[in-house]
Amino acid sequence: MILIQGPLAGISCAPFRALIWRYSQPAYCYTEMISCKTLNEGSAALNHRYVAKDPSEGPVCFQLSGNDPQELAEATKRATDYGADLINLNCGCPVKKIRSKGAGSSLLMDPQRLFQLMRAMKQSTHLPVSIKIRVEGHGPDRFHQTLVQAIQDAGIDSLTVHGRHWTEHYETPCHYQHIQFFVEHLNIPVIGNGDVADFASLQRMLKTGCAGVMIGRAGVGQPWLIAELSAKLAGTEFLSPMLNERKQMFLDHVQGLIALMGNETVSLMQARRFAKYYARRLAWQKEFQDAVNLCETFKELEEISSRYFI
Numbered sequence: 001m002i003l004i005q006g007p008l009a010g011i012s013c014a015p016f017r018a019l020i021w022r023y024s025q026p027a028y029c030y031t032e033m034i035s036c037k038t039l040n041e042g043s044a045a046l047n048h049r050y051v052a053k054d055p056s057e058g059p060v061c062f063q064l065s066g067n068d069p070q071e072l073a074e075a076t077k078r079a080t081d082y083g084a085d086l087i088n089l090n091c092g093c094p095v096k097k098i099r100s101k102g103a104g105s106s107l108l109m110d111p112q113r114l115f116q117l118m119r120a121m122k123q124s125t126h127l128p129v130s131i132k133i134r135v136e137g138h139g140p141d142r143f144h145q146t147l148v149q150a151i152q153d154a155g156i157d158s159l160t161v162h163g164r165h166w167t168e169h170y171e172t173p174c175h176y177q178h179i180q181f182f183v184e185h186l187n188i189p190v191i192g193n194g195d196v197a198d199f200a201s202l203q204r205m206l207k208t209g210c211a212g213v214m215i216g217r218a219g220v221g222q223p224w225l226i227a228e229l230s231a232k233l234a235g236t237e238f239l240s241p242m243l244n245e246r247k248q249m250f251l252d253h254v255q256g257l258i259a260l261m262g263n264e265t266v267s268l269m270q271a272r273r274f275a276k277y278y279a280r281r282l283a284w285q286k287e288f289q290d291a292v293n294l295c296e297t298f299k300e301l302e303e304i305s306s307r308y309f310i
Helices: 014-023 038-042 042-053 069-081 104-109 113-122 140-153 178-183 201-205 227-234 242-262 262-277 285-294 300-307
Strands: 002-005 030-034 058-065 086-091 131-133 158-162 189-193 212-215
Touching: 002 030, 014 030, 014 242, 030 038, 030 042, 038 042, 038 058, 038 069, 042 058, 042 069, 042 113, 042 242, 058 069, 069 086, 069 113, 086 104, 086 113, 104 113, 104 131, 113 131, 113 140, 140 178, 158 178, 178 189, 178 201, 201 212, 201 227, 212 227, 242 262, 262 300, 285 300
Parallel strands: 002 212, 030 058, 058 086, 086 131, 131 158, 158 189, 189 212
Antiparallel strands: none
């Protein structure tokens, strides 16, 4: 069974992925979503965060965002040169500023444009090319069948399906039946994505017949999750890390960001975004998050963590 750590905006850069590889062995991890324009303009400072790879990590999939075939072709070539192992086109982002540019989930309403984009990618690299989509909320087969035909005609290597419509939030349960539709109508690997956070939810996803499963938010603060799920699939025992180990994971994540970005202040601000995930099982989770939000130095962050991870 293929288990993958998916893309997460503001999180999935090299320090996060390195932690996943230290504690798990996924099939591969994703970068954050990268705008084709950002990649093509070649701003060293901006690009570094998106394309930097840690020496300890394994295969990485670069996820691109765009709606122009020429721009996407150029970005695909650049991603290949930067050392991508796979390349993915985001066709599922529901964020307004992405959709307003004709990218993300808006591409699903224009299968002909999507076909042109997929072909541009395939013709610009020797690497495996995939797309990640959301589903039509009401699930008419005709809508999905049109996408199936475009994917097949473009020669895409694999498909990841997030089982929600772009208008639906995480409170809406994953539509497993739509993932199963693509499994049954495509002869390429289909990766299921949505709501997988433990072994029970993994088993529900596997009932779709998908070839692999993508872990999303559940992997943040739990870099051992894929290893735990793999162990349970194999019927072997898995011991979850103790609180002190989890504290060190959090600090290593932040320290890795500081090293990557060369800016302690900005890195600590980003840490506020994911601190709550590392604190999932803390007795005083809110108090810890409040303290992190006021933290101004890494030394102070170490002291805060030592007080709460006990």
